[in-house]
Amino acid sequence: MLNLERLRTLDALARHGSVSVAAEGLHITTSAVSQQMAKLEREVGQQLLARNGRGIRLTDAGRLLAEHAARILSQVELAQSDLEAQRGQVAGELRLSAFPTAARGLFPTALAELRQRHPALRVRSRELEPERGIRGVVRGDLDLAVVLDWHNKPMPLPDGLVKALLLDDPADVALPAGHRLAGRDEVDLAELAEDEWITWGEGEFCHEWLMLTLRSRGVEPVVGHRAAESHTQLGLVAAGLGVCVAPLLGRNPLPEGVVTVPLRQRIQRHVFVVWRADADRRPSIRAAVGALRAAGERVGGTADGAPTAASTAS
Structure with a gap:
């Protein structure tokens, strides 16, 4: 009889293509992955893995069994979800x-509420950029991911995910205190055409959004510095090294020497949480979504509307 944990290990290898990454996702050692696969190969009487240079690849038998493993694990997830729903326990x-910025602006409030209201729930959180969070949910490494898109650039989501809006997060422009436009009530993006921009990494979703937005307003951006974290960007602004977009969520307190000014072309990002549709009935999922939405409301955003399927809402 096939062992479920060994099938889970095979599934992780098929999804990740790497023993070390699979081990990280499963929270076990690489030697434990190798041991599980050796036992699974003995169980089925066929070779499932083959060396591929310094890495590994699945054999034909391995790919066949991995396809079955993915379906089996999905059914197990559905069974667990239904059992949790029947018990009604978080x-x-x-x-x-x-x-x-969402981890800083939402997690402290939401996770503290979950701990207080549901002491039997053990929550594990981490910071990940939206694309990696979505991949983690699809792979089953995560139960929920808080992600974002922008009003003029939706974040593509795979089928099989459900999402719920947490808040609409308005964004201003952050300027050095001595900037020529720092005292204005609002500024036009075109007025920043000569400024250096501080942005995210090349190829990242938010960087691509910023380039799209500036160019749509006739501004060919001059990128001076890149930083993944918003407070690093604001620190560079404080040093007089450029300007950046500053969404409201998680930006306070502003560093000394930085002012924010509203943009005439109002821009905002949509912050939402995603999870797998086959886990939709789990009380713990519903409790976490509720706590995150309540945290979003506290920071002044809006979060109207019921959860929607990604295939129809993205």
Whole structure:
């Protein structure tokens, strides 16, 4: 009889393509992955893995069994979800991620509420950029991920995920206190055409959004500095090294020497949480979504509307 944990290990290898990454996702050692696979190969009487240079690849038998493993694990997830729903208890382990400003602006409030209201629920959280969070939910490494898109650039989501809006997060422009436009009530993006921009890493979703937005307003951006974390960007602004977009969520307290000014072309990002549709009935998922939405309301955003399927809402 096939062992479920060994099938889970095979599934992780098929999804990640790496023993070390699979081990990290499963929270076990690389030697434990190798041992599980050796036992699974003895169980099925076929070779499932083959060396591929310094890495590994699945054999034909390995790919076939991995396809079955993915379906079996999905059914197990559905069974667990139905059992949790029948019990109605918020318990067990829940794994969450959020991009940095959401982790700072939402997690302290939401996770403290979950701990107080549901002491039998063990929450594990980490910071991940939106794309990595979504991949983690799809792979099953995460139960929930807080992600974002922008009003003019939706974040593509795979089928099989459900999402709920947490808040609409308005963004201003952050300027050095001595900037020529620092005292204005609002500024136009075109007025910043000669400024150096501080942005995210090349190829990141938010960087691509900023380039799209500036160019749509006739501004060919001059990128002076890149930083993944918003407070690093604001620190560079404080040093007089450029300007940046400053969403409201998680930006306070502003560093000394930085002012924010509203943009005439109002821009905002949509912050939402995603999870797998096959886990939709789990009380722990519902409790976490409720706590995150309540935290979003406290920071002044809006979070109207019921959860929606990613295939129809993204």
